[in-house]
Amino acid sequence: MATTVVESKEWYMAAYAPEGVLTSDHLKLRSVTLSLAGDSIPDGHAVIETLFISVDPYQRTRMTGMQDGLYFSQFNLDEVITASSIGRVIRSKDNNYKEGDIVLNPFSPIADYCVVPSKSLIRKIDSTSGVPLPDYLSSLGVPGFAAWVGIEVLGEPKAGSNVFVSAAAGAVGMYAGQLAKLKGCRVVGSTGSDEKVKIIKDDFGYDDAFNYKKETDLDATLRKYFPDGIDIYFDNVGGEMLEAVLNHVNKHARIPICGMISQYKKKWTDRDGVRNLLNIVGKEIRMEGFLVGSYLDRFGDFAKEMESYIKEGKISSKYTIYHGIESYLESLGSLFTSTNIGKVVIEFK
């Protein structure tokens, strides 16, 4: 590759969105010129051409400007925002990486090209393995790992356990239910459309699923789907669904909390109050929030197990694919309108 200069578009944080509703006032695209000349790349760095970017709900919590201690820190104004990416090395100043290597970067700039410290590349991908590249951002990436930590590490599933997964057609939810099924559990999911109810049952193999938007009384709904109560609730949504669940969990239930998407866009004093936490005492519930970054020592165990499931055809993935870096703002918005299915990624070429 003889070019010594590339034009690269990148998304940056122009202004915070305290209400969480992001527009082109907050996220802006700009073009920059990167030099690929050898002496312009620092030692221990690599230049990456982005192939796929992961679009994740948590990113919105980094764009409100409110340092409320939730999740990660806020993006800095005027700086490029980041996401997990799959990319190709096009220049390298680290002997562990060479041109053409396919790499995973959990906090890559959302840009066509970027120069990054090679130690931020957590995985080199064998592109001849037959696993589709986006799987490394999905079943084998953060969503699959989050599902595994929640179900297998925190959920302690047993054969016959009753498992409920919210946002079950989403990137994490689709795997949470499948992993629980592989452990012999009975699994029911909730989602926001009839189309997704069908996918959850037909493609992800859940025992049952319902469209929460059509349910007027969540208490009655959960009583119907869980006549024997809930042993594990994999929570992706928080708010009123969590409140309803607390009335239907069994003694010693586990509630791994992966996210609370219903609560992201609100100031905390405006968020839904959960009124029945007293259940936590009497039912001896363990409720535990988690971020996958705290479980990296288990990533190897996860990857081994998940890869074997994938090779045995036991795990199904669905994608909503956007095309080109320009689609980032739209794709991020789609996460909060219940329109997408499975993992949302942007394909760059």
Place this chain on the structure above:
Amino acid sequence: MATTVVESKEWYMAAYAPEGVLTSDHLKLRSVTLSLAGDSIPDGHAVIETLFISVDPYQRTRMTGMQDGLYFSQFNLDEVITASSIGRVIRSKDNNYKEGDIVLNPFSPIADYCVVPSKSLIRKIDSTSGVPLPDYLSSLGVPGFAAWVGIEVLGEPKAGSNVFVSAAAGAVGMYAGQLAKLKGCRVVGSTGSDEKVKIIKDDFGYDDAFNYKKETDLDATLRKYFPDGIDIYFDNVGGEMLEAVLNHVNKHARIPICGMISQYKKKWTDRDGVRNLLNIVGKEIRMEGFLVGSYLDRFGDFAKEMESYIKEGKISSKYTIYHGIESYLESLGSLFTSTNIGKVVIEFK
């Protein structure tokens, strides 16, 4: 003891109190006559003369008539209610017990005398050990054990951890803080009077304490007492204090929940909504309710540790003592008015 008949007073559930405010309409005292003749006592049973009864907040949750799955089941109407007791065996049809033995019964009828299956007597007490009998209902009983489970099993204290205990002058709270101090933690407690603030600091050795009734902004209060955040919150109260705490806990904080006394008397839809549970995710908080009955396999470890602390003078106990079975209704009410200090017991003679 030649008497073959005793008169015994006992408290029974005359009517439920759905609002949780118990009066003499709900709890009534009656006299019964018990035969002590040998052939009237079933094999494997003993007749116990009550010496001390434990008065506990959770009992009220068994008197509302609402089967909402919280804590234990409801007392049956017309049946005698129960509590932990220390008693003396006056007749025995079990070779393991003889007249004069001092025994602990975790679910004793609240009565002057009772006939119980001897397998319900979980501990024979060596009354020559020098430990005051009420300690077996307090530091060495359920309150001490609850404090130990919450702090040592679920709290994972480390030297220097910042620990907050609510209801810190109560039966459980007084031990929770002392146990945390013995592990090298910095401990602050909350309570409902200035007198109790002083006791918490002077008698229980907390580093600091405050009267929550004088604080108008719990958020500011916690910021002041925990400039470095809270690592362990031993929750006895729930409600708005729990909500405030969630804004001040550190990453990976543990919140063992022993009780939520602020929430007991309300219907769940009227209870305080906790609006900032989103903190659980971002801060990766583990919140876990517990009842000591699930940890009985650890009781031996607890008792050994606590007895050695008591012998070394490292644990201080305070009591509020009522006299005579007639005082039960009043003593139970006192738990909810913030008037008592330490463990509330009734001494029968």
